[in-house]
Amino acid sequence: MSTDSFEASQKRSDAIREEIAKNPGKFTMLTGDRPTGRLHLGHYFGTIKERVALQNLGITTRVVIADYQVITDRDTTGAIRDNVYNMVIDYMACGLDPEKTTIFTHSAVPALNQLMLPFLSLVSEAELMRNPTVKSEQEASGRALSGLLLTYPVHQACDILFCKGNIVPVGKDQLPHIEQARLIARRFNERYDRVFLEPEGLLNDVCEIPGLDGRKMSKSYGNAISLCLTEAETAKLIKKSQTDSERFITYDKENRPGVSALLTTAAICTGRSEVDIAEEIGNAGSGALKAYVTESVNGYLAPIRERRRELEGDMDFVREVIHEGNKQANAIANETLAQVSDAMGMTY
Template sequence: MTTIHEQDELHDAGADASYSTARARSARLQAMIDDPAAPGRDRLRVLTGDRPTGPLHIGHLFATLKSRVAFQDKGIDTFVLVADYQVITDRDDVGDIEDHVLGQVADYLATGIDPQRSTIFAHSAVPALNQLMLPFLSLVTEAELHRNPTVKAELAATGDRALSGLLLTYPVHQAADILFCHGTIVPVGRDQLPHIEQTRVIARRFNARYAEVFTEPDALMTDAAMLPGLDGTKMSTSRGNGIALSMTADETAARIRRARTDAQRRITFDPVGRPEIASMLTMIGLFTDREPGQIADEIGDGGAASLKRLLTDVVNDGLAAHRRRRAALIAEPGHLRSVLQDGNSRANAIADATLRDVREAMGMTY
């Protein structure tokens, strides 16, 4: 009999092996994406998206938005999900959901996502996608869902709050997002790998039980690190530590000016010991394509005031064109709704066809 410690070691070893396998598959995918003549490249389809819980911020810009434009510009079929149903997985109030959705679409377009070449759509507008949840739920166990890291982390963070059924089945909903459109590529970080593996398992089990309908998707591993907020913790506009793409130059300056630093005058890049300073240096580095340590050396004894002035300047300069485009788009809400409606129509056609295939495979076409 193995001990708990030995079981943990076996689990860690298995996770490391799975990660190595995923990295190898990811490298092959990236090579296909980068080679216009690669066999099978025309069958690639990316599925990615965001929850409209509030304004998108500069973390989204560098972690995901720019890469979506790159996929599109390389001719990869790209689906971008406005995951409005997922807003209610872990909260009772959706907030001003319409404003958040339209603002998200405006940021997509302002970044360069072209609705003629990419499909922007919303969960709630594609009924057949969500109907796939029913057969997919029959292919997973409660224990498998509880083992998902996102579910485990949320359960640990809820305290006395009960885990909602939607949050428990969140990995299955993600599988429906990917499989309804036959997505083959899902850009993720390492922490999201279990979600992709769950989707692969669901596709495999459906094909084995009924008929070959789904292709198992692959994770495209991203090395983009999570951009911390001004306080050194995870960037979130609701925490007041993020810089939203929708902020004005003055709002950005005020947010940075109020950010806490520390008592040391000399600026150094020390993510562990000085997380707030390190976060600001990292932001400057992303906007200027320079190393944070080099920036710290140049500021030196200029102190936090010089650091904040530089950060304000590079952020406002770097976002100026985006903000101009965004403001023009927000002024035309009818156009934003039209973009979303066109994408919804495209997504619905695919989802309806997939659901027909699923029902035929299951013998439910009466």
């Protein structure tokens, strides 16, 4: 993405944030996650915290658990049911309210997925092939490009457009997906009839959350602090993290990735800066740093964990949240598909 187009997207995003503060009811937000494992601090500070804030402002909020997208880059759905249930528990423990937010799964909403057929006719092979996110995900998986991964951005457009979503919280690297959805909406409206809004990316300014080894926090890297961990499990994980042989603690991302990752983890949980924390610990060494990080993370996650334990003890409620969310999503998707069929002259 060029600097000019990013700056234009940032300008539109800033204007939307101003409008949200004045009139949140005019916005519908769609966002979601793949249930490939447990949600972690990177998910929380990167996306979930903002979803909760936007929900609480009064925006219509839809969250998709993208279970079909699990098989874009893997051969099995594995422990998907357990992952889905735990994802719903994490969402609610973090503050998503099923009374305000529709939480649903891809596989339970046939009409949403049926939008793939007309939408695929609106994009070219070349447009699919040059999406940078598809390329990076294929390279990361080390696998042949599947048809589902190639059409992943079109499936995401279905997620956004089926519920007439007009904002999607994203980072800079996800903007190409929003552009694809905007393009599909525009082409459908021009070719058939005006059914869809053109969604906008709501850019966040959250820094990349590092894992315990200094790389991006990721389930696949095994460097994540999952929201479902106990206090003791969190302490053990942080204690095992790699630092370096230098005793004096300083913040230096390039030369001291392990130490700097721990400092950033503490900073996001306390609201302090990495430099201030490093100066406070000083010559006390990595042991003191790890103790501070453990205390900061466990203190921040304490209310989330308490709510998590309550929800784990009421799985009937968790299942009911999914069933009710799927019911709501189906009603929305069926109505949108009917509008699409009418616009295409396919109502018989």
